[in-house]
Amino acid sequence: MAVLKTEQLTYVYSQGTPFEKTAIDHVNLEINEGEIIGIMGHTGSGKSTLIQHFNGLLKATSGKIYLDGKDIWADKSEIRSVRFKVGLVFQYPEYQIFEETVYKDIAFGCKNMGLDEAEIKRRVIETAYDIGLPEEILEKSPFELSGGQKRLVAIAGVMAMNPRVLILDEPSASLDPAGRDRIFDCIKAYHKKTKNTILIVSHSMEDIARFADRILVMNNAGVFCFDETEKVFSRAEEISKIGLDVPQITKVFLELKKYGLDFGKKVYTVEYAKELILKNLRERGIVC
Amino acid sequence: MLKDITIGQYFPMNSVIHRLDPRFKIVITLIFIVMLFTGESFICLGISAVYTLIAVLLSRIKFKMFMKSIKPLMPFLLITAVLNLLFMGDGEVYFHWKFIKITSDGINVSVFMIIRIVLLIMGSSLLTYTTSPITLTDAVERLLSPLKRFKFPVHELAMMMSIALRFIPTLIEETDKIISAQKARGAEIDTGSITNRAKNMVSILIPLFISAFRRADELATAMECRCYNGGEGRTRLRQLKSKLRDYTALSVTILFFVCVILLNIFI
Known part of the structure; x- marks a missing residue:
């Protein structure tokens, strides 16, 4: 069954002003439970706008979006619970870190979910272990860590919420090859363990090709193609034409x-x- | 919500007002403000209003934009008006309840104050709407340059001003991003109880401060890499030159100002 589904999803920025711009235009998608989806598209193709719809940070100008077959905007007051089910990790997530200790920062999302102390502790320690953060780091200030470690902490904060769908926007941007591999290994391990659905926006075709089941290619605010990895890359020439790389x-x-x-x-x-x-x-x- | 901030916004157009020398525009705005606050009667206020209206029409900026700049100051306006209305003691009494009484003086003063503040906002918005931040700081630097003789850091001040203005949109964008990121982690920022919201402000302010410091650090390095060492010996791309229209505008303003002073004396 489709865990996420969009129907004619359209979003227009600054509607009614001279700066009006359609960011996504009648997008229809179905994402299945447990899949890993790679999202590609050059700057301004609507990727970031699209993923912010999945957890209700943006509300579509028109069209519907369903999580487990339920319209996420059916009850406006329930939108916060959608954000716990669909975890979104923004680009450069290390800039959102604010707590005094790594532990507290990873726990922030869980705390907002209203979990009890024991459960929070269990989740934080487990996630930190899975993602390969040594336990003594948990009591350190996150601002003492290296860039790559900070990013892992920020990603762990969302993973600890155990969302059914985890969305990552360019998780490997501006990291060195070792850091990049580490992030992708963590995501892979997380998927293996939880079987949760994962969506990854990335510019690195190599990374996407390595483990995405299906690839969504966006172009000019619409879906260019959405198919199995193999089939998408078999259209190498078309993809090169819209400015992307295989x-x-x-x-x-x-x-x-x-x-x-x-x-x-x-x-x-x-x-x-x-x-x-x-x-x-x-x-x-x-x-x- | 943050996109509604219009302070320091510049609308690039090509009207007479836009083309005026920014130094003159600053001086004219100062005279205008003094004019507003010397006028003691409604007639004086009317003259200032006519002056503002002419300037607004000449700038060809939509009236709606001025309404937008008044909107955020609405609560302040209302409080001033209500306080004046309730506690101004003299004149004919219309309504009396305990220590509160509404009098003719009270009504007059509150209406007067509202018009005065609205005109003040419109006039000063006109300056920033028609002058780009860079030329504005250039003009401030030139106007204050005589103070250099007294070791006053004029260039440094102007540089600080232009950097501050330059970073307003950047920081607004940054704030938007941080808010989204914390909301994605379930923080209640525009929903939930007031105490919760206040607590969650911390989650926005700390990352914002950190990024502001980081940016400041990077900018300082970048400036040093380009051998920036203060205002000494710097030349500029845009030379400010005063023309006939600048003197005309200044004369007209002074004329209005004199009218207001004369009316004050004789009425």
């Missing part, structure tokens, strides 16, 4: 095809490429 390894294989080396399959991760090449070599009787 993974480098996909480009390599597309180029190889031009030289007559057709592997017959779409390649979008380096691991898969290695496997495919080795298999091919073996078939031809070459062992290395």
Whole structure:
């Protein structure tokens, strides 16, 4: 069953002024329970506006949005509970940190949910452990941590709320490769453990290709395509035309095809490429 | 909600008022304010109102924009009016209850005060609406430059002013982002009880201060990288030159001011 569903979702900024701009235009989507969705699209394509609708931070100009088949705006006073079910981690989430200790900052969301002390403690410690934050860090001030660690703390704060849908806006922006891998490993581990639905906005095709089940490509306030990862990257040329990139390894294989080396399959991760090449070599009787 | 703030907003257009020398505009605005507060009768106020209206029409900025700048000061206006209305003692008594009485003087004074403040806001908004912050600070620097002789840090003051103005929109945007982020974590910011809201203000203010300090630090470094070392020997891209229209505008303003003074003396 679809956990999130949008129907003709439209949002217009500054309606009725000369600055009027349609950020998302009649978007229809269905996101299934437990999926990992990658969201791509260049700046201004409406990604950030779209994800802020999922937890009710923005209210659509027209159209509906359903969480578990229920219209999230059916009861306006219930919108806060939607925010606990759909956790949103903004871009550069480390800038929202404010508490004196890491523990308190991770606990902030849980506290707002009205959980009791024992449950909060259990969740904070568990999330910190899962995400790989050493326990002695919990009593430190978050402002003493490194940039990458701060970001992990901010993400942990939302994960601890155990939302059914976790949305992350560019979780790896401006981190070094090691920090980026660490963030994605954490998200992957979190998904494995909780089976919650995850939506990730990212510019890094490599990262999305590695673990998204389906990819949503946004362009000009609308859905350009929304399909399985493999199918999306098989449309490499169209995607390049709207100013986005496909993974480098996909480009390599597309180029190889031009030289007559057709592997017959779409390649979008380096691991898969290695496997495919080795298999091919073996078939031809070459062992290395 | 934060987008409604219009303080320091500039509407780039090409009217006569926009083209005036900013130094003259500042002086004219000062004369205008003095004029407003020297006028003691409704006739004087009428003259100031006519003056404001002409200036507003010449600027070709929509009247709605001025209403927008008055709106946030409405509570202040109302309180002034109500206090004057209730506690002004003299004149004909219309209504009396315990220590409260409404008199003809009270009504007169409160209406007078409201008009005066509205005109004040409109006149001063006109200055910021028609002058870009950069030229405005340039003009302040030039106007205050004689004070340099007394070791007054004129350039530093102007630089601080322009940096402050420059960062208003940035910080508003930042605040919006932080509010959204805390709301996403379930903080009650525009709903819930007042005590809860007040507590949650902390979750907005701390990140905002931290980011403001961070920005200040980065800006200082960036300025130093470009060898900024104060106002000594700096040349400017835009030279301010006074023209005939600037002197005309100043003369007209002084004329109005003299009228108000004369009316004050003879009526």
